[in-house]
Amino acid sequence: TTAMAKSKYEYVRHFELDDRCLPNSWIVVRIDGKGFHRFTNEHSFEKPNDAPALELMTRAARDVVDLFRPDLVLAYGQSDEYSFVFRRQTTVYRRRASKLMSQVVSQFSSSYVFHWPSVMGARALRQPPTFDGRVVLYPTDRNLRDYLSWRQADCHINNPLQHGLLGAGQPRRSHQRSGTAEERLRHTLAADKNEILFSEFGINYNDEPALYRKGTVIVRSLETPGEQDSKLSSDTGAPDGSTVPASEGARTDQKPVGVVKVLNCDIIGDEFWNEHSSVLSG
Ligand code: ATP
Ligand code: ATP
Ligand code: MG
Ligand code: MG
Ligand code: MG
Ligand code: MG
Numbered sequence: 001t002t003a004m005a006k007s008k009y010e011y012v013r014h015f016e017l018d019d020r021c022l023p024n025s026w027i028v029v030r031i032d033g034k035g036f037h038r039f040t041n042e043h044s045f046e047k048p049n050d051a052p053a054l055e056l057m058t059r060a061a062r063d064v065v066d067l068f069r070p071d072l073v074l075a076y077g078q079s080d081e082y083s084f085v086f087r088r089q090t091t092v093y094r095r096r097a098s099k100l101m102s103q104v105v106s107q108f109s110s111s112y113v114f115h116w117p118s119v120m121g122a123r124a125l126r127q128p129p130t131f132d133g134r135v136v137l138y139p140t141d142r143n144l145r146d147y148l149s150w151r152q153a154d155c156h157i158n159n160p161l162q163h164g165l166l167g168a169g170q171p172r173r174s175h176q177r178s179g180t181a182e183e184r185l186r187h188t189l190a191a192d193k194n195e196i197l198f199s200e201f202g203i204n205y206n207d208e209p210a211l212y213r214k215g216t217v218i219v220r221s222l223e224t225p226g227e228q229d230s231k232l233s234s235d236t237g238a239p240d241g242s243t244v245p246a247s248e249g250a251r252t253d254q255k256p257v258g259v260v261k262v263l264n265c266d267i268i269g270d271e272f273w274n275e276h277s278s279v280l281s282g
Pocket of ligand 5: 032033079080081
């Protein structure tokens, strides 16, 4: 009978092991484009920063934030990657790592393809892009902030390097053309890279858009309206404007969702965290 068949086979259920994330720790899911060096070339991305492509990443990330609202409190993206931070106490999917990670990466990939035509315009999508995903737990607020600082520093370090490698500016001293600048930039600290870029390529890195220098932060802010229009918002280089009400379509049985803000600001210093204190406390 069916009942007997069920009891006979059901033992295989127990092969599915418990992969719940440690309680009371920050859950970070990072996704990264697979083979995007090639993908971006095949789709004629402007180098080193294709602005519509970065907007598309953020469009997809917003869908992930919406999917997990209000448990996803912050997302940070640059290049072909995005990191998603779940609040410490989240119980979504019972904190099961594979559920969280697969749902994030699937929503992101699906939304990336879905929004491609409207964001990328005439450029046709020639192959299905894929992303990998990983889960990392951070036990302390400092660990979480250091993680995000690490990703933002990566953005900061890679951008001048890529400018130099691609010769985005015209070398001012002909004898330093070709491999010399590349070699020098590779072994130089970020601050010195800026100096080399300026003196030898005529690029003032600080004049580059904040979107390229800082990457993109998507943050759910529970701060009161008065605090929302602080000076941080003036650094908002959001592709689509600035703040977006997250309450639209939100279920009323949930906690306050606040507003979702898209910013291109520093997240290494204390200012961002003071302005958005609910991220760590909520
Ligand atoms: P992997 O599969 O190991 O991640 P990858 O080729 O994706 O390989 P990454 O280290 O992730 O390697 O680098 C991402 C690549 O995509 C870089 O070459 C970067 O310049 C390019 N890229 C990502 N986003 C953009 C963008 N918006 N505009 C131009 N190039 C981009
Ligand atoms: P969850 O997010 O928990 O998976 P779910 O709604 O996807 O929720 P499932 O247990 O996965 O629940 O069930 C899948 C549902 O989709 C069922 O209701 C099933 O009848 C329906 N479904 C799936 N494939 C088809 C199909 N090809 N034709 C008609 N209905 C389908
Ligand atoms: Mg990689
Ligand atoms: Mg990649
Ligand atoms: Mg990458
Ligand atoms: Mg299902």
